[in-house]
Amino acid sequence: MSPHEFPVASQLRPASFHPFSSTWVITNGALNVSPLRWSYNASSCYCFRLRECRCKWKRLVRSCSTSEFVVASDENYGNKQVVSLTPRLYEYVLKNVREPEILRQLRGETASMRGSQMQVSPDQAQLLAMLVQILGAERCIEVGVYTGYSSLAIALVLPESGRLVACERDAKSLDVAKKYYQLAGVSHKVDAKLGLAMDCLESLILNGEAGSYDFAFIDAEKKMNEKYFELLLQLVRVGGLIVIDNVLWHGKVADPLVNKFFCVFLYFQLNELDLMYYPQVYDPKTISIRNFNQKLMEDKRVSISMVPIGDGMTICRKR
Ligand SMILES: C[S@@+](CC[C@H](N)C(=O)[O-])C[C@H]1O[C@@H](n2cnc3c(N)ncnc32)[C@H](O)[C@@H]1O
Numbered sequence: 001m002s003p004h005e006f007p008v009a010s011q012l013r014p015a016s017f018h019p020f021s022s023t024w025v026i027t028n029g030a031l032n033v034s035p036l037r038w039s040y041n042a043s044s045c046y047c048f049r050l051r052e053c054r055c056k057w058k059r060l061v062r063s064c065s066t067s068e069f070v071v072a073s074d075e076n077y078g079n080k081q082v083v084s085l086t087p088r089l090y091e092y093v094l095k096n097v098r099e100p101e102i103l104r105q106l107r108g109e110t111a112s113m114r115g116s117q118m119q120v121s122p123d124q125a126q127l128l129a130m131l132v133q134i135l136g137a138e139r140c141i142e143v144g145v146y147t148g149y150s151s152l153a154i155a156l157v158l159p160e161s162g163r164l165v166a167c168e169r170d171a172k173s174l175d176v177a178k179k180y181y182q183l184a185g186v187s188h189k190v191d192a193k194l195g196l197a198m199d200c201l202e203s204l205i206l207n208g209e210a211g212s213y214d215f216a217f218i219d220a221e222k223k224m225n226e227k228y229f230e231l232l233l234q235l236v237r238v239g240g241l242i243v244i245d246n247v248l249w250h251g252k253v254a255d256p257l258v259n260k261f262f263c264v265f266l267y268f269q270l271n272e273l274d275l276m277y278y279p280q281v282y283d284p285k286t287i288s289i290r291n292f293n294q295k296l297m298e299d300k301r302v303s304i305s306m307v308p309i310g311d312g313m314t315i316c317r318k319r
Pocket of ligand 1: 145146147149167168173195197219220
């Protein structure tokens with residue numbers, strides 16, 4: 001990564017063009033011209049590059065003139081353009097979510113409670129419910145229930161014979177969840193377990209339930225993700241899914257300013273050697289999520305798909 005990109009990490013920036021610093025940055029990653037792409041000596045090369053940049057500029061203007069969309073394109077991936085969600089576009093996405101009335105009510109009640117931002121978003125809940133339906137899942141586990149939004153979305157689509165083990169350590173939140181299971185008429189499908197998730201998962205394994213679950217959703221203590229994942233990998237059958245929430249952690253996983261060490265960068269600019277100091281933020285939660293994402297990337301026991309929905313979810317299928 002070029003040092004020029006550091007200041008724009010996880011922020012949207014207005015367009016800026018510095019011809020003599022040979023850096024052109026429009027939004028985070030929407031249009032980056034790296035220093036190497038500009039040649040001041042070879043004019044033909046310069047013209048070619050300029051034309052190429054004009055094309056990119058036109059594409060960007062075309063997309064911006066009709067909307068707020070931010071389009072990221074990366075030449076390493078065949079110039080595929082990827083839409084980044086703006087508030088206006090996200091509002092549109094939410095308008096296209098079929099949120100059951102009981103979930104809407106639960107969201108309303110939770111809105112005034114402490115920690116309401118922890119709830120999964122309606123579009124995430126809809127995706128979870130759809131995955132459960134596609135799998136034809138009968139036996140599910142949720143780690144981290146809070147007031148029950150995601151667990152209720154799952155329970156609503158489970159068949160009558162289905163069962164969801166819902167682990168939560170906070171009694172007050174779990175009471176709200178139980179109230180809504182009752183109101184929705186799905187209490188008989190949910191086995192709400194008050195206590196630490198690790199204890200709950202270990203007792204399921206001791207109970208001989210390994211390999212008997214179809215679907216699991218992890219949304220509790222982020223630093224424990226790896227431990228939850230290992231136990232759930234035992235509990236879920238081959239072909240079953242484990243979904244992990246918050247894998248993008250508000251974008252911080254990709255922010256180079258969040259790291260373990262203070263850093264000093266050396267780079268050349270117009271043939272001069274510059275030194276740049278970037279203070280690094282030590283954030284153990286982000287680092288643990290980043291490490292866990294990396295481990296999943298390398299884990300041959302599962303197929304994976306990281307989905308940029310809500311705060312990011314990774315869907316893992318047990319091989
Ligand atoms: C992000 S919230 C879950 C949100 C929920 N999935 C929803 O959509 O409403 C995380 C929850 O995990 C619970 N939690 C955190 N650590 C836990 C642990 N070790 N065992 C059980 N529950 C835990 C917290 O009390 C909190 O309610």
